[in-house]
Amino acid sequence: MKFDFCGWATKNNILCTDGRTIRKDAFKHNDQKIVPLVWDHNHNQPFDVLGHACLQNRPDGVYVYATFNDSDSGQQAKKIVQHGDITNLSILANKLKHRGKDVIHGDIKEVSLVLAGANPGACIESVICHGEESEEEAYVYTDESITLYNAEAPEEVPEEKEKEKLKMDDPEKKTEEETVADVYNTFSEKQKTVVNAMIGMAVEQALEHGDDNKDKDDDNEDGEDEGGTTMKHNVFDKEDSKEDVLSHSDTVAIFSEAKKCGSLKEAVLQHGIENIDFLFPDAVNVTNTPQFIQREMGWVQQVVNGTHHTPFSRIKSVFADITEDEARAKGYIKGNLKKEEVFTLLKRTTVPTMIYKKQKLDREDVIDITDFDVAAFVKAEMRVMLDEEIARSVLVGDGRLSSSDDKINEQNIRPIWKDEDLYTVKTPVEVTSNATADQKAKAFIRAAIKSRKNYKGSGEPTLYTTEDVLTDCLLMEDTTGRVIYDTVTKLATALRVKSIVTVPVMEDLTRTDASSNTLTLMGLIVNLNDYNIGADKGGAVNMFDDFDIDYNAQKYLIETRCSGALIKPFSAIALELKVVAAG
Secondary structure, eight states, X not given: OOOSEEEEEEETTOBOTTSOEEOTTTTGGGTTOEEEEEETTXXXXXXXXXXXXXEEEETTEEEEEEEEOXXXXXXXXXXXXXXXXXXXXXXXXXXXXXXTTEEEEEEEEEEEEESSBSSTTOEEEEEEEOOSSSOOEEEEOOSSOOOOOOSSOOTTXXXXXXXXXHHXXXXXXXXXXXXXXXXXXXXXXXXXXXXXXXXXXXXXXXXXXXXXXXXXXXXXXXXXXXXXXXXXXXXXXXXXXXXXXXXXXXXXXXXXXXXXXXXXXXXXXXXXXXXXXXXXXXXXXXXXXXXXXXXXOHHHHHHHHHSEEESOSOEEEXXXXXXXXXXXXXXXXXXXXXXXXXXXXXXXXXXXXXXXXXXXXXXXXXXXXXXXXXXXXXXXXXXXXXXXXXXHHHXXXXXXOTTOTTOOOTTTBOOSTTSOTTXXXXXXXXXXXXXXXXXXHHHHHHHHHHHGGGOOSSSSXXXXXXXXXXXXXXXXXXXXXXXXXXXXXXXXXXXXXXXXXXXXXXXXXXXEOTXXXXXXXXXXXXXXXXXXXXXXXXXXXXXXXXXXXXXXXXXXXXXEEEEEEEOSTTOEEEEEEEEEOOO
C-alpha cells in the first residue's frame, strides 16, 4: 500500500480540549476503512477533498495511512506536510455513544489536516518522500520514539497486514467490507459532482441547526447514549434522525463551544487561551505621521504672504495732513496779505520684537521612534504655529493679557483692528439687543458698504471675517423667501471687496471703547499690501537645534525678530457690532 504520510488520527484515554475522552476500541469497527482526507473539516466543494486515508484501529488509538490526490489542492497540501508546516490531525465522527464524557463508540467519516487538534496525541508521525533515485524516507514530527518506514506498510503490525491479506484473498469478505469511498470511486465525474453538491447542502443545513444538539447532550451527561443526536445530515445513510457529531479540530471545538457559551471569548478561555487579543494583529497607522488637530489655516498664508515685506525692521512713517481748511488754496484780493499754507506733519516709528517657539525632546525618544522622523514632525509643527501667531498679531493681536510675559508687544506688531484711527477707520454696526441674525447681517452689509467712502488704501481690499458672520449674510432672504446672496462671490461684489476670507481666531473678540461700550469685531476690510513687516538681515525666520549633553535633550528653537504696522492712513476699516437701546 502506497501512502504519503502516516500518524495518529486520534489517541485513546487522553482528555481532549472539548472535554471528551475517547476510550479504547471506540472506533474498532472502522478498522481498514478508507475515508476522505480534507483540510480543517471543510467539505463543501470537490476541491476541499485532498485525498483519502486508511484507518487502522490499534490499542492506543486510530492510526492512519494517508495519500494525497493529484488535484492542485491535494498537491499543495502535500508540499505543506512534507515541509513540516502542518503536523496535526483531526477526525470527524458521528453516531456517537457516550458514557458521561467518555466516547465509547462512533463512526469516523473523515480525517482532516488542522492547525490545532483537540486531541493532543493526534499528529503526523512520518512523511514519505517518494524519490526516483533513492529509497523513500520518513520525516518525523513527534517526540515519541518511532520507526522509520518506507512506502510499504510497517512491519511491526503483522496482524493488520495479515488481516488485509485475508481480505484480499476473500472476494466475498471484501464485498462485505466495501466502504462509502469504494462506492464513491465507482461513480462517474458527473455523478460525483451531484453527490458533492448534496453533501454541501446537507452540511449547510446542519450548521444552521447546530444548536438542536445542546439539550440532548445535557440529558445524556451521566448515561450512555444509545441513539444520540446529530448536527449533520448523512446523505449516504438517508436517515431523518439526528446524531451527535465529533469534529475533533480545536478550532471547530472552540466555535461549537461558543454557541453554548454565547461568547467566543468565554469559549476561547475555556480552551486555555487567555488574553486572546494578544494574537490579534497590531493596529496600523493610516498616515505616516500623526495628524495635527488644528484650526483652519488657509487664512494664515494669505496674511503672511499678502503683507508688504522690507529688509529692515525699524519702520518710520511721515505724513502731511492737508485735509484741513488751512491747507486749502486761497483766493487773492488786491492789496491784501497773502497767507502761508499751514499743515501738520505726522510721524510714527515701529521697532522690532522677538517672536519664538521652543521645543525639547529626550534623545532616547528620538531614537526609539522609528516609524517616522519625529524631529521633522516637531519642526513642521513649530513653523505652522509661528506663522499663525504672526498672522493673528497682524490682524487682531495675540489676545494675551498685557501683563503676560508671553504677550507680543502691540507697539512692535501693531494689530490692524486696534490701530490708531488715522490708520484704521472704526465703523460701528448698530443693532438693538433683540435683533435677529438676519437683522445683524443686514446691518453689517449696510455698514460695510457705506464705510467704503472712508477707505483710502491701495487697490481693492479683502474682507476678513468669521464663519458665523459670513453664514448669516448668505442666509439672508428677501420678502418672498428667496436667498439674496446665494454665493460668496455675489456677496463680495455687493460689499465691494475682492474676496472674503474667514478667520477662526476672530471669533467672539471684543474691546471696550472710550465710552465704555463693548464692541464685538465682525470684520476687517484691508489690502494687506498696506501693512509692512520688516526684518533686518538675520532677523528672518530661523530654526536652531542644539543638544544638551547634561540632560540628554535635543532642543529646537524657531524665532524671528520683526516689526509690523500699517503704513498708509485710512487703509483699513474695522466693522464692530454695537448694541444700542431700542428706540
